[in-house]
Amino acid sequence: MTDLSGATGKLVVVAGGTSAAGQAVTRALLSAGARVVVVGSDAGRLATLRQDAAPAAELLSTELCDLTDEAAVAELAGRIHAVHGSVDGLIHLVGGWRGGGGLAGQTDEDFRFLERSLTALRHVSRAFLEDLSASPAGRLAIVSSTAVARPLAGGANYAAVKAASEAWARAVAQGFAKAARDAGTPLAAASVIFRVTTLSGLEDTLAGAVVDLWRGDPGALNDTVIDLSESARAQP
Template structure:
């Protein structure tokens, strides 16, 4: 396990089994963990695992700016905001379902923008999202879900390009990486995800930046 002492990692949407697993892995590696969600009650377990908890609505751009000002620069973001709505074929892909699913993309956009400067200044920044194999194999009954995940992957890859460009412009080695983890289903893979995310610090940024990693 890499030594993450002195690094601060923000887990967005941390009040899940995956958030708890990631908190334990990151704290075990020595990182300061900031766990963010909408409910203090639902974040209680990650607090008990050693995370600092922050209650913010990540779909609110102003709130995320306030979060960034409060927390300060971070060296990593693990984006776990998500969920599933679908079924019913293409005709069953409602606007209401899409709007709920799109909150994950909105939160991703806000968090990566607000913390971008600090990430680029970090000596070893790692950003990662959890996406789905549905992006490569979309189904009619999950079209909303696959579309949002595809857009989230595009945004995450744009973050990767921004990291690479900033390093080139500064004439410095790449120190930051942005990665997509794809799963078919996350249930049962929570610890695998946590270890894979922590393991990103074991590899040079140039090797993992703008990569898609399938977890199974």
């Protein structure tokens, strides 16, 4: 049965969660009563996040992991399962920006740096796919860019990686839908793409949208693109 009771009690992994956006998402999920595991690559930032979340410390755990290392991600999933159980949500916030200089400035070095976010998405989504598919309210969400719809020469590397990430998230959505059809059960999991022009100033908007994922019908949410920049402009 589909669970639309909200984020309370759900186990949510926030990948790349030490950024300003990750901190906002973590705070919002904790306030909604979710159990949150924040994964990052900087031990100092993870420690600061734990200190700042002191009022809800019992709901928060942190994990140090290089999400581009497939073996390390498999070990991470094993630790989370052993300590916390099955995962209900995966919020992928691994990102970064490099660009400029037109097409001539789109270096292989910059592309490989940006590609790390896609690699991390592939690893963590596969590691927790079974959990999300089995959950009564499984949710996967990524943050993409409006540049996918209107790529510029100076951001071609960035737009290409974001487009690939969206394709991966949509493939996950198709997998969720097919699994439900094959089992003859209502769709309970959803894969969602959030697009922004920039996350700066939209951290709280993103955080609210993430919490709302557990209030929405998965059939309406699955395989959707939500433009948070447009939503923010529409607000009075």
